[in-house]
Each structure stands twice: as structure tokens, then as C-alpha cells.
Amino acid sequence: MSPKSALKAKSEPTLPVASSRPTLLLAWYDRHRRRLPWRAAPGEASDPYRVWLSEIMLQQTTVKAVGPYFEKFVARWPDVSALGRASLDNVLRMWAGLGYYSRARNLYACAVAVTREHGGIFPDTEEGLRALPGIGPYTAAAIAAIAFDRRTMPVDGNIERVVSRLFAVEEELPQAKPVIQQLAATLLADSRAGDEKSRAGDSAQALMDLGASICTPKKPACSLCPLNEDCVAGAQGTPETFPRKAPKKSGTLRRGAAFVVTRGDELLVRSRPERGLLGGMTEVPGSDWLAGQEDSTAKQQAPELKGLPHWQRKVGVVTHVFTHFPLELVVYTAKAAARTRAPAGMRWVPIATLADEALPNVMRKVIAHALG
DNA sequence: GACTCGTGGTG
């Protein structure tokens, strides 16, 4: 303990330690923490592999959506070396439906790197973690704190919201990120000398649990909040107006056509380019997806399929909303003769095994619309 | 710093 803090402690002997925000936060967490599949039991060491896997899956994705995927992954690949020995195709198939598919590619690349370059052991520092594929500033800090008890504060959307309310940060996001990062770090409990744990991971997860269950985007339950007493936005009665941010523009509608061609009990599919939207995932052939495109224009774009007779347009359209644009697809179906060969770059797959394909949800919608 | 990148839930 430094002379300065010793002096402070002596001059303010009546200030109860338990009233500090970090302490209140941890006390609340010990009572109300969520039980999640990737969390170690209280007092037990957490598995860096499970922490890493969950953090990647949880990027921009809800706890509820991640649950089944996490269980599937750890059942099939119980450690990072097992995942590193898998194939990218199998990883993409297991990831299908969870979204943001570049995460799956980076997940696999990271597992290979840890297996081959780090002997199957994750780096235990923020810097070392940050150098791995798919691990950015947030995830590096989260793993360092949760898995290795490094005294650092990861800042995600939850923590941005909690902190911006607690201190009534008027600056808009994303400009406010550095300020929020600094303020968030003040919520870490002090490191004690010797064998005392910093509990940085618990502090971070406490803020996330708080953001998920009490300090919610809309209608926060301030009366249940352990930090209610010194929340500036709460005192102002305006917690919902934080964090400040500029309104985002919605994307322009794009249209396209999709062609569902069957050959008996098989379906014609192809793989999308490795980079870009739905990179590397399976799709049925179709037109480009363009703003202002007419359905009749979209239908022209299938030169490889021109030979097929009896095209039938399904009534209605399939709609899907991506992060930055909504999409409308018209669906055409055709039946190919028994021994029709797949055009270059395409292949026939049994309809019965479509569930095992790396099919993004928008394609599942298209196929269901066509065949259902 | 501004875009790109999925999907499902919410009020």
C-alpha cells in the first residue's frame, strides 16, 4: 500500500470499504450471477478454450442463440487441439445459422495457430491473445481477465451502456470509446499484494450481467441495481438516453432471384466466394442482389440454367434482413431430368442431408419457400 | 473512421 493511500485511509476511517463501486459490483455478482455453460463454478479455474470459444460466438450474438452451438462445439471438439485438427468445412457446417461467418474462419485459423505455434496452449497475456485471428481488443481483454485473471477491463456493448449511464457520458459513440474505457477500468477491484486474486474477470462479467438483466437498453430496472446510489443518469431520470449515439441509416432494399433446381431427391447448390457476404457458405444458384433491380432482370442471370424447361415462379417473395440491407428474393423452381449434369462449379446434394450443409438461414428460407 | 459482416429477439 502506498503512503498516499495509507494516508487517505487514515483520514477517512468512516468510509466503509464495502461502499466502493467495485466491491458492490462483486457482491451483487456473487449473489446474482447467471449460470452459463462456459462459466467455471465459483472459485474454480476456468478453461481458456471454453472462454475463448464462447467469446468468439458471443460477438454480436445473444447468449440464447449461442447456447446450443457452444454445446455442439465442445462435444465434438473438446479442446483447442481437437478443433485445430478439424477441417474448415466441418467447422463451417457446425457454425451454419449462427451468422457472421468470418468468425468461423478466424476461429479455425486461431485454433490451428494455437495448436501448431503455441503447443495447444493459449497465450495468457492480452498482447499475445490480440495477435491471434478473430481476437480484437475486446476479446483479448475478456479472455485475459476471465481465463487468466489479468487485471484488465474488456468493454463490450453492455459495459458501454452501463458505464455511460453511471457517469452520464455526454460524448457520442464511437468517439466516446476511450473515455468509457477509462471509466470502466475504475470499476475493477484493487489488486492486493500477494496471493489475492484481482477478480477482474468477475468484475467484467458482473457488468455484463448487469447490462443484460438490469441496466437494459429500454426500461432499465434501476431500483434493483447495486450501483443505483451513484448513477448519474439514474439520478437525472434519463438512463434510457445513454449511451449517446448518432442515428444510423438503414440500408437500401436489394432484390434478386434464386433458382431451386431439383433432380429427383437432390438439389443443385454451389459455394459462395470465400470472402464477402456469406463467405464460403452454400447457396442455391441465383442472380446478383442489387438495389433497384427488377425481378425480370434478375431472372435473366442464370445462363448455366437456361436449358432447363418448365420454370415455375413461386408465388410471393422471400425476405431477409442483413445488418446493412434488406433483401427480397423471387424464387424459381425447375425439375432436371434424371442424369442431368451439374453446371460447372455446382453440385447435387441429397435434400435429406441439407441440414448438414453450410447453409445460411437466408438459403434455408429460400429452399423452404420452394419445396415446402 | 466508415463500411462490411447474419440472425433472432424486443418493445
Next chain:
DNA sequence: TCACCAAGAGT
């Protein structure tokens, strides 16, 4: 309904 949001990263 629809805008917003969710344990963000890569370019």
C-alpha cells in the same frame, strides 16, 4: 411494424 440491439473484428 420496424428500428434497435446483441460478450466486435477486419479492412
